[in-house]
Amino acid sequence: MKMQNLYRQIIMEHYKRPRNKGLLEDDRYVTEHIRNPSCGDDVTIQTLLADGVVKDIRHEGSGCSICCSSASVLSEVLKDKPLESALEVSRQYKGMLTGEDFDADLLEDAIAYQGVQDFPARIKCASIAWQAFESTVKAGDDDE
Amino acid sequence: MDVRRDFPVLDKEDLAYLDTAATSLTPRRVLHRMDEYYVNYSANVHRGVYRLSHEATRLYEDARRAVAGFVNADADEIVFTRGASSALNLVAKAYEPEIGPGDEILISELEHHSNLLPWQQLAKRTGATLTYIPLTEEGRITVQALKSVLTRQTKLVAITHVSNVMGYETPVRELSALAHEKGATVIVDAAQSAPHMPLDVRRIDCDFLAFSSHKMLGPTGVGALYGKRRHLERLEPVEYGGDMVEETGLHDATWQKPPLKFETGTPPIAEVIGFGEAVRYLEELGLEAVREHEKQLAEYTLSQLDAMEGITVYNPTTDSGIVTFNIDGVHPHDVVTVLDQEGVSLRAGHHCAQLVMAFLNQTATLRASFYVYNDHSDVDRLVRGLQKARDFFAGFEEGLR
Numbered sequence: 001m002k003m004q005n006l007y008r009q010i011i012m013e014h015y016k017r018p019r020n021k022g023l024l025e026d027d028r029y030v031t032e033h034i035r036n037p038s039c040g041d042d043v044t045i046q047t048l049l050a051d052g053v054v055k056d057i058r059h060e061g062s063g064c065s066i067c068c069s070s071a072s073v074l075s076e077v078l079k080d081k082p083l084e085s086a087l088e089v090s091r092q093y094k095g096m097l098t099g100e101d102f103d104a105d106l107l108e109d110a111i112a113y114q115g116v117q118d119f120p121a122r123i124k125c126a127s128i129a130w131q132a133f134e135s136t137v138k139a140g141d142d143d144e
Numbered sequence: 145m146d147v148r149r150d151f152p153v154l155d156k157e158d159l160a161y162l163d164t165a166a167t168s169l170t171p172r173r174v175l176h177r178m179d180e181y182y183v184n185y186s187a188n189v190h191r192g193v194y195r196l197s198h199e200a201t202r203l204y205e206d207a208r209r210a211v212a213g214f215v216n217a218d219a220d221e222i223v224f225t226r227g228a229s230s231a232l233n234l235v236a237k238a239y240e241p242e243i244g245p246g247d248e249i250l251i252s253e254l255e256h257h258s259n260l261l262p263w264q265q266l267a268k269r270t271g272a273t274l275t276y277i278p279l280t281e282e283g284r285i286t287v288q289a290l291k292s293v294l295t296r297q298t299k300l301v302a303i304t305h306v307s308n309v310m311g312y313e314t315p316v317r318e319l320s321a322l323a324h325e326k327g328a329t330v331i332v333d334a335a336q337s338a339p340h341m342p343l344d345v346r347r348i349d350c351d352f353l354a355f356s357s358h359k360m361l362g363p364t365g366v367g368a369l370y371g372k373r374r375h376l377e378r379l380e381p382v383e384y385g386g387d388m389v390e391e392t393g394l395h396d397a398t399w400q401k402p403p404l405k406f407e408t409g410t411p412p413i414a415e416v417i418g419f420g421e422a423v424r425y426l427e428e429l430g431l432e433a434v435r436e437h438e439k440q441l442a443e444y445t446l447s448q449l450d451a452m453e454g455i456t457v458y459n460p461t462t463d464s465g466i467v468t469f470n471i472d473g474v475h476p477h478d479v480v481t482v483l484d485q486e487g488v489s490l491r492a493g494h495h496c497a498q499l500v501m502a503f504l505n506q507t508a509t510l511r512a513s514f515y516v517y518n519d520h521s522d523v524d525r526l527v528r529g530l531q532k533a534r535d536f537f538a539g540f541e542e543g544l545r
């Protein structure tokens with residue numbers, strides 16, 4: 001297994017220079033915090049949903065490059081997408097990590113994580129930011 | 145120490161296994177003993193009077209004698225448990241009726257969660273005060289530090305013998321003597337010491353001592369609690385059922401003598417027998433020799449890491465075969481993935497010791513831990529892997545400039 005297939009340049013770039021990082025004190029955002037107790041990865045995602053569209057995503061956390069970068073990539077890929085499309089991307093992304101069929105065109109930069117499927121011990125690292133995102137929009141449902 | 149051939153995993157995999165502090169590999173001899181149980185005399189213990197059951201009981205109690213001898217205890221002072229965690233929980237539960245508001249329980253930030261949470265919860269349930277023995281700047285528990293917090297109210301002192309992250313050895317004998325002066329009971333977590341050094345509970349004079357089979361070449365699912373006879377006789381059982389009862393009436397019952405009083409239900413019989421074989425194997429190697437072997441490997445590792453740029457070691461004065469460190473600027477998870485590709489198995493994370501991580505001001509670290517089957521070539525392989533990991537991730541930094 002080639003290390004370069006897991007650690008793509010774009011992943012390391014988002015790790016070192018994360019986009020949309022830092023949480024906001026804004027009630028309109030729904031916040032979800034996920035911790036992986038077995039390894040200490042820790043991610044918080046904030047989503048601003050308006051008119052059925054993901055208007056903004058913020059993130060904060062600590063952990064490995066796969067985990068932290070995926071929060072940053074997610075924030076870029078999903079921003080300004082209608083909620084339905086965002087959730088579809090999330091579904092395809094999960095399918096990719098677990099080695100199922102997936103629609104590569106939908107994934108945009110998140111395709112960089114394709115190599116994770118060959119490193120089963122790291123699937124969790126690549127998943128938790130996306131899990132947290134899904135919870136923010138589901139938590140949002142509950143409020144309504 | 146030339147024992148690699150005794151370990152089937154190392155036959156199958158070309159591996160530098162450096163995660164014994166999490167769990168050790170199992171030698172063929174131990175596996176063979178456990179097979180024998182299922183093949184030759186697979187019957188319950190302490191029950192049947194037929195030949196098979198008698199034989200199973202004999203081997204089970206032989207194992208108890210072996211484990212007792214290993215720490216210089218008497219056989220009836222050894223309770224088999226599911227492991228160190230369940231042994232420590234047993235003591236915490238058994239002491240609950242004797243602890244109340246105003247009492248103090250002393251522990252330290254050096255503890256594994258298994259010797260922290262049982263006491264934290266005991267304090268919460270009983271209203272007792274949980275106090276932390278202050279660590280030295282280096283992160284050690286000293287006699288002086290215990291003196292500074294020990295009072296007449298101190299009922300329990302629960303401390304690690306060897307830290308699973310820092311590798312420091314706690315002066316448990318001196319600490320026990322001091323705690324006993326104030327009438328406190330001393331519980332020692334020996335999960336990381338029993339596998340690696342000669343242990344003598346009479347000499348330490350602790351009241352309880354807990355350890356796990358799977359960290360000392362035995363199978364998972366079993367461990368031991370040593371307890372002074374008078375405590376085991378006085379304390380009430382924490383679980384009730386078959387085997388532990390002497391006479392059952394409609395509304396009350398009487399208990400067997402210790403240790404059976406604390407061993408209800410069918411135990412993991414094959415595993416106990418395997419545990420017994422593991423300690424015999426270790427005794428044949430000699431625990432002084434085991435300790436010396438690991439110390440040499442740790443010292444060699446420290447000198448190699450010291451010569452490398454961009455490595456921070458957190459326990460350069462380790463007393464054992466545990467070395468804890470990080471590659472600067474690279475998350476330990478990312479490092480172990482590279483090492484795994486190089487056939488080096490290493491632990492990354494908080495090692496079930498989040499208070500130690502807080503003390504080190506880290507969220508996670510790498511940890512190499514050595515045992516009888518490791519040698520200098522494993523360390524060389526680790527160092528080559530670390531160089532590779534460091535250079536690999538530094539390469540991305542170049543790309544970002």
Ligand SMILES: Cc1ncc(COP(=O)(O)O)c(C=O)c1O
Nearest residue numbers: 227228229256258308335336356
């Ligand atoms: C110092 C220490 N105490 C307790 C334990 C718990 O042992 P077990 O998981 O076998 O119950 C461990 C093992 O991780 C340990 O290192």
